[in-house]
Amino acid sequence: MTQRITIDPITRLEGHGKIEIFLDDKGEVANAYMQIPELRGFERFCLGRAAEEMPRITQRICGVCPTAHHMASARALDALYHVDPPPAAHKVRELFYNLFTFEDHTLHFYFLGGPDFIVGPNAPAAERNVVGVIGKVGIEIGGKVIEARKQARHFMAEMAGKAIHPVFGLPGGISKPMKSDLVDALRKAAPGFVDFAQFSLQAFADIVLKNQAYVDTILADHYAHRTNYMGTVDPDGKVNFYRGQLRVIDPSGNRLYQFEPHEYLNYIAEHVEPWSYIKFPFLKQPGWKGFVDGPDSGLYRVAPLARLNVADGMATPRAQEHYEQMFATLGGKPVHSTLATHWARLIEALQAAETVERLANDPEILSPVVRRLPEQPPTEGVGVVEAPRGTLIHHYATDAKGILTMVNLMVATVHNAAPIQMSIDKAARGLIHAGKVTDGLLNQVEMAFRAYDPCFGCATHSLPGDMPLRATIRDARGEVVTVVERKTRLGA
């Protein structure tokens, strides 16, 4: 008899995510589907809006990474209005953006992704959370984590009005120059951010890398997918979050393309399935081949590991050392092990902290000239940034008055939608045999999610606790056979 397993994490990607697993009559996995049961329709209801309002509208796509949408939108407005911001405006934006990336990445490590490794993948569920992390690394570190978030968000609010939904991005720059007392405070705080990122990498090395079992877990085939990768690089080929060209490599590491953001439509497209509101991007060459990886697949991945895979290195010296160590440890580029994303994320956090320190000490950051007014009528523009969870594309067209006539948004987690679907399928197939479902299923599926994670646990990533999961096994008539669940307790 065919069985259906429903895993309903009820955490968020624009609301909710849900997994349906179907077993054949031998109890083996026939198919698994990750469904996104929500749509809000920004691409439609933004039509008719004034273009310069987009940084303040599109950030409501995600209140956890509003800064990424705000910045992608501001970059798109620069292109739309054919205006390059003054150097100081770019620097303030980039400083702000790196502050955000640092805060978001380190928090993810301690609160969400890290517990699996720091506390252990097989530790009791009740310990596999931020409190368990603090127990392992020390209480003062817990205080540091909270303090780092508080400090970074305070600076962000001072710079851009609000930490949740900033307001300062405009075509040709920003609305507000930096004040000297704020820059002084940033200069004082920045070395602490660098120290904290380095400490986090050391903790990762001590706890994870010195434990062969953990390294084996990272490298397990179970968590690997041989896909293409995409990410942004600067003119030297180094990782950049704020601007650059998009580079795509194949599963063997060969460079397929490197292109300007406005050329993205030549290379990527989106596929629709009837069973999910999310769209599934793919490379136009070779095209949509379904949910498969390997050399002939058109699927690509984004996010920290993808960025490190495509780049020639990190843009800052300390991060570069860790970059070299990571690829030496994991067997060279590209790394296909999804769980290595956690390591890559911390290396990026260090680059972000080093970049904050560099820009805070750049005298030009205090320039009052942070805006260049457009001199040409708006037409069409593409803006790309690297959100914490991967490449984020905003593409607008307007009439001559700057009223939007076309909006296209390709969001980080959407790029990863098809690979996540594959990962769920692989985890399910690896675990479920002869119709037997155990608590282990939940953690394995959870770990497959979490490496890409954050938009699935978008808000979760700033809260203690595991991703909550429940698997309900029903027979073909919908009768419940078994329920396996793990509750997550706040602060437990």
Add this chain to the structure above:
Amino acid sequence: MAEKPKVAFYWCASCGGCEEAVVDLEENILKVVDAVDIILWPCAMDFKKRDIEAMDDGSIAVAFINGAVRMSEQEEWVHLLRKKSQMVVAFGACAHLGGIPGLANLNTKQEVFDTCYHDVPSMDNKDATVPGVESMVDGHHLHLPRFWDTVKSLGQVTDVDYYLPGCAPPADLIWSAITAILTGQLPPKGSVLSPNKACCDDCPRKDSKPDTLEITEIKRPATHLADPDLCFMAQGFICMGPATRGGCGSRCIEGYMPCRGCFGPMDDVFDQGAKFLSAFASILTPKDEAAIDALLDQIPDPTGTFYRFSLPTSLLRRGKMGTPV
């Protein structure tokens, strides 16, 4: 020790910013966790609809619900939580007013689907596939929640006791709302939990707010530089401050950008956009209709500006469409 009050957090069509706002309570979040028993919080805890269904009616002390109501599943959750809760608080601009997702009321469901799954330039969808409520894939039956034509605020779907405004609500207002609830020191039912005064009253630029507005041009942030100290209205920029409730801490103004109205109207004002227009027109120096109209014509996207956060709860509620609202 007496049983701690049970508290639920739930989200509908929202961005997660309201959850971040709760976390931004910083050390106060620990006091909340100490004082109450959180029995539902999708971003942090496991639950299932039937867990809540199994509870006695009225056994949840307070449910904080953020987000607009856009999908069938959200509406089902709202009705369930209302039944189980003694108090429901609409948390944030989307639950309060409909919010930015409510701008989708300018379109129909069909238009949203046509754009998202057909028109956008990255789409490769020759078969014109659209996600459906029921689908058969590889012989398996899959189900998705229904996408409504019209976005509603929480108060349009169920009985709401209090409204906490803002996108996102600031930490001090969240904290004072929680404190008021825990100590039972609550204003009359239906109140908006922020002072009933205009945003302008707290504005750091209020001294330069003009009694009469001698402007001949509406300026846009895209194409004009704004003075960092003067009232935006005095400079000719549209600022929703005069028609917007205060209590936000002037956060956008501190970012040197004009207000967009996320706190909604003050008490006794039903339509924030109409209120703005009347306030705006009354201070304009040109008094003849033609001159006023000429000025208003310069405002880009009046609907999306005056009703940025409040379209579903305005007199308009939504754009025209073939099916009933």
